[in-house]
Amino acid sequence: MKLALRRQGPTKFQQASDGSMTLIDHIRELRNRLFIASLGLIVGLIIGFIVSQPVFHLLEQPYCRLPSSIAINADGTPYCDWVVLNVTDTLILRLKIALWVGLIVGSPVWLYQLWAFIAPGLHRHERKWAYVFVAIAAPLFAAGGVLAYFVVGHSLAFIMEAGVLGEATKLEVSSYVGFVTNMILIFGVAFEFPLILLMLNFTGVVSAKKLLSWWRIVVFLSFAFAAIATPDPGPFGMTLLALCMVVLYLIATGVAALNDRRKGRKEEIYAELDDDQISPLEEERVPVGAFDPVEAPSPIEAPEPVARPRPLEGRFDDMT
Incomplete structure (x- = not known):
């Protein structure tokens, strides 16, 4: 059995x-x-x-x-x-x-x-791209954390010696560990920035040409984000983070260009046309013939009379 x-x-x-x-x-x-x-x-x-x-x-x-x-x-x-x-x-x-x-x-x-x-x-293709983006997000976050650890090791002495005391002193253990973990978190999150651009490109929202045209805005926002979000007040950490974000933006733009070439989206179809330009399509006039005759409507039968409702005493029993 x-x-x-x-x-x-x-x-x-x-x-x-x-x-x-x-x-x-x-x-x-x-x-x-x-x-x-x-x-x-x-x-x-x-x-x-x-x-x-x-x-x-x-x-x-x-x-x-x-x-x-x-x-x-x-x-x-x-x-x-x-x-x-x-x-x-x-x-x-x-x-x-x-x-x-x-x-x-x-x-x-x-x-x-x-x-x-x-x-x-999610759809099947959405699940497939989700696997790809998650597989890329983990190494990017780890790379940002390693870079943050490197930045702390090289900028800590400068931060302490550039202060009011002018020399390195002993630090409080909780504030120091919080400073290092915040640096790792900020750098790791910042390294996920190219994934947002790739998601916009792979979903067809923007093309690689449009992404490349934003380079001035991206450079400005990268330095502004690094200056505001980085716990390190020294110039070394902020500059390095901003430069890494710009490099990752350029890499994401290159990958988006390869994706556009693979899908045949090298440029927009109507990119070179003016908004006020008349359509080049030729006007095709088709003569209209005589319309078909409409049949006469058939008469509607008169409705049957509605039966008189029974009294309430006969429609319900003692249970209802």
């Missing part, structure tokens, strides 16, 4: 795609996916708490390279010295680092749950 192992009926994905899933089923599915995503975040948080100490040692390296951060123990061994203002700062800082690491470690779980809930509402 053979057992039927094949699942009967449509899957949840098929029901959400064809619209046969009810509102209660959607809410139940959202609840289940939020529960699974929260489990992934909890597991990532536990792993982040375990590895938070090595991550902190990695983040403190730019500061520990400064001569002002080095102190000497009683036995003569040097160590990296910090300023701690509150009793709970070190524990809260470890929890913050664990949360950041947990979001990264648990991202495959909660991103998949988010995608599984949204994907049924």
Whole structure:
């Protein structure tokens, strides 16, 4: 006797795609996916708490390279010295680092749950391009984070020595880690800028020629964004971020040009025509012949008389 192992009926994905899933089923599915995503975040948080100490040692390296951060123990061994203002700062800082690491470690779980809930509402080609853009977004964000770490290592001494005191001093540990994580976040988000341009081009909103014509605006906005959003007040970090955004804009424009050539959209069809120019189409006049005769309308029969309604006592019983 053979057992039927094949699942009967449509899957949840098929029901959400064809619209046969009810509102209660959607809410139940959202609840289940939020529960699974929260489990992934909890597991990532536990792993982040375990590895938070090595991550902190990695983040403190730019500061520990400064001569002002080095102190000497009683036995003569040097160590990296910090300023701690509150009793709970070190524990809260470890929890913050664990949360950041947990979001990264648990991202495959909660991103998949988010995608599984949204994907049924997309078309097949939209899902295909979503895979491509997500695959590009992760390396771009990582590249921005690495660049931010490099910027902090080279501009930290300048920031401290250019201040009022004129020399590098010891830093408070919570503010320093917040400064580094904000730099990584800002640089990572800024590196996603070319994906927005590519999405506009691949969806047919703008062409590569139109994108290239915006180069003055893009250069100005890149430097303005770098000056406002970057926590680093020094010129090194802001200039490097703005230049990277301009380079990524040029790369995105080149990819958009290749996409336009592949689709045959080298230039707009009516790009060289004036708005007031008369259409070059020749006027074609077709003579109008005699119209067909209209038949006489047929008479409408008189309506039948409506029967007199029964009294209320005869239409309902004692139950109705």
